Amino acid sequence: MRNKIILSTILLFIILFSSLTTSAVSQEQEFDIFNFLKLGGDFLMNSKIAEMSLEEKVGQLFQIGFSGPQVDSKIKDMIENYHIGGVIYFSRNIENPAQTAELSNQLQELAVNSGAKLPLFISADQEGGTVTRLKGATHFPGNMALGAANNKEFAYLAGEAVGDELKNLGINVNLAPDLDVNNNPDNPVIGVRSFGEDPKLVAELGTSYIKGLQSKGVIATAKHFPGHGDTAVDSHLDLPVIRHSRSRLEEVELYPFKKAIEAGVDSIMTAHIYFPTIEKEKGIPATLSKAVLTDLLREELNFKGLIITDCMEMNAIVNTFGTVEGAVKTIEAGSDTVLVSHSYQKQKKAINAVIKAVKNGRISEERINQSLKRILSLKGKRISLAELKEADENKINFAAHQKIAREIAENAVTVVKNEGVLPLKNIESKKISVIDFEMGRVSLAEDDDKKRNLFFKYLQEELNKVENITLQEGQTITVNNNKIIDSDLVIVCTYNAAVNRDQARIAEKLAAKYDVLVLALRNPYDYKYLNQTQAFITTYDYSPASQKAAVDLIKGEISARGKLPISIK
Structure with a gap:
């Protein structure tokens, strides 16, 4: 009887895999192969792996990016002939929700009718805040805003909503949340x-976000392991080094990742950072370190999910x-997916x-199979x-x-300093001047030309006497400028005064004559300057x-409820 059951299962397995033909995406009724694999366990999984060629196996370990909002010859080649396991969307791939959903459908149809006939991981960095990819999707406040609100229910709801939008656009992996302790x-x-500088806050909000995201069937990716928060170097440009002791790493950097693993996070992304306390060989980034990925993450922290690299074209690797x-070395070290x-x-x-x-024995096929x-x-x-x-928007x-949102x-929204400026009484009769900076206008992921100064637009909609001055990089302003003369309040919108110090200098100069409110629309650390x-x-x-x-706060329609999740004084 037992042999008959096994034989029947094998036959069903063969039928299921042979049924993945051109009609797999178009037919109304179709077997859910991957749910079957999940229920079937190791026996069916191993059977599928055994029937795959080496080229198909290796291709599944790669996730790649491509140019443009449509399927072109290059991405078609990578799917059909290199058997890639996934793709990553950037803003270059996305025009609107309908186009994104259609692109996802087309890519999946190619994949399930090619090679090993496996669907793709389709991923995006939809963190919210300053890192968003999807035009037309909801632009959620980012992690540090969630940290300032300090409400795990908000984090869950944000993850849940983002997951819903991604799933319905055909995106099944979010390369978020960022669990770095900044x-x-x-x-x-x-x-x-980052959610903030407190490891416990980062862990609490991060795990809530993960649960919300994965409740919608979207893979969450905790990043950047073992921690990118205490660096002064961008790994896109060079190799950062974190020299903290192991006890300090345990208390700070590793803590949120431990909690994410306990919460069942599906995937963890590696950091291109050298940790000499963990990796004894000089100059080996965590992404290429067996001591970090296998010994620490896999064995010590008992992570059973997917390890994905950060992009291997960043200068820290290049x-x-x-x-x-680097692609060979990261698989040797323990990565499952190479980006x-x-x-x-x-x-x-x-x-x-x-x-x-x-083929030459440097990496075993068993390692690929793992x-x-x-x-x-x-x-x-x-x-x-x-x-x-x-996929349907x-x-x-x-x-x-x-x-x-x-x-x-x-x-x-957080008030850090207020010397008698807020609340602004009788605001309807006040003259307000808004200064912003062209240098700080970064992509808002949707209708950039319309969103370059939403703050002024929102303020102008509700008040009569509002002036706007946009300064180019390197341009300054006099205190007697016609647009700001006699202003009751000058609002200077900084984006990153820590880098663009002219923004802070202009605000300081105007404060000698006017009441100046600085609105940090990106970096709260601007306050230091x-x-x-x-x-x-x-x-x-x-x-x-x-x-x-911010507009509603200045008008007095809402109170300041946020609290800084970082130290800036």
């Missing part, structure tokens, strides 16, 4: 992408081992280098064939999500909801 005010790449050799975001030629060379490394099994298991857990058919309740922003200005508020990012919350 305790270095000079950190050039993390900053407001300037040390190079993208191609190569840009160069078509490097993507092909990296895949071929790993295939060669297996990662492949984790990849297939996670695809089985989070992807179903039914979902591959109908019309299923998204954008209005409900925007309401959540507004509530978060209103609870995040201001002494004379009369008031300072921060929204932690320039999302539309955050800019509207």
Whole structure:
């Protein structure tokens, strides 16, 4: 009887895999192979792996980026002939929700009808705040705004809403949340992408976000392990080094990742940072370190999920081992998915280098199978064939999500300094001048030309006497400028005065004659460079909801509820 059951299972397994034909995405009824694999356990998983070629196996370990909003010959080649396991979307790939959903559907149709006939991981960095990719999606306040609001329910709701939008656009992996503990005010790449400087706060809000995101069937990715918060170097540009003791790393950097693992996070992204306390060989980034990825993350912290690299074309890798050799070394170290975001030629060379490394015995095929099994298991857990058919933006309740974003922003906006400026009484009769900076106008992920100064737009809609001056990089302003003369309040919108010091200098100069309120629309650490200005508020990012919350605060319609999750004084 037992043998008959096993035989029947094998036959069903064969039928299921042979049924993945051209009709897999178009038919109304189709077996959900990956759910079947999940239920079938190791026996069926191993059977699938055994039927795959080495090239198909290695290809599944790569996630790549491509140019443009449509399927082109290069991405088609990578799917059909290099058998890639996933793609990553950037703003270059996205025009609007309908186009994004259609692109996802087309890519998945290619994948399930090619090679090993496996669906793709489709990922994006949809962190919120200063890092968003999706045009037309809800632009949520970022992590530090959530840290300022300090409400784990908000974090869950944000993750849940983002997950809903991603899933319905055909994106099954969010490369978020950022679990770095930002305790270095000079950190050039993390900053407001972190929930704050308290490891417990980062852990609490991060795990809530993860649970919300994964409740919608989207893979959460905790990053950047073992921690990128205490660096003064951007790993996009060079190799940072963190020299803290192991006890300090345990208490700060590693703590949120431990909690994320306990909470069941699906995936963890590596950091291109050298940790000499953990990795004894000089200059080896965590991404290429067996001591970090296998000994620490896999064995000591008992992480069973997917390990994905940060992009292997960042200079911290390019300037040390190079993208191609780095791809081989990171798999040796324990990574499951290798992210190569840009160069078509490097993507092909990296895949071929790993295939060669297996053939010459440098990497065992069993090592490839270990990662492949984790990849297939996670695809089985989070992807179903039914979902591959109908990515559809019309299923998204954008209005409900925007309401959540507004509530978060209103609870995040923070008054850091107020010397008799707020609340601004009789505001309707006041003359207000708003100064912003062209140099600080960064992509807001949607309709950039319309959103370059939403704060002024929102203020102008409700008040009569509002002037706006936009300064170019290096341009200054006199205290007797016609637009600001006789102003009751001058609002200077800084974006990153820590880098663009002219923004702080202009605010300080004007404060000698006027009441000046600095609105930090990106970096709360701007406060460190201001002494004379009369008031300072921060929204932690320039999302539309955050800019509207700043207007409502200045008008006195909401109170300041946010509290700094970092030290800036």
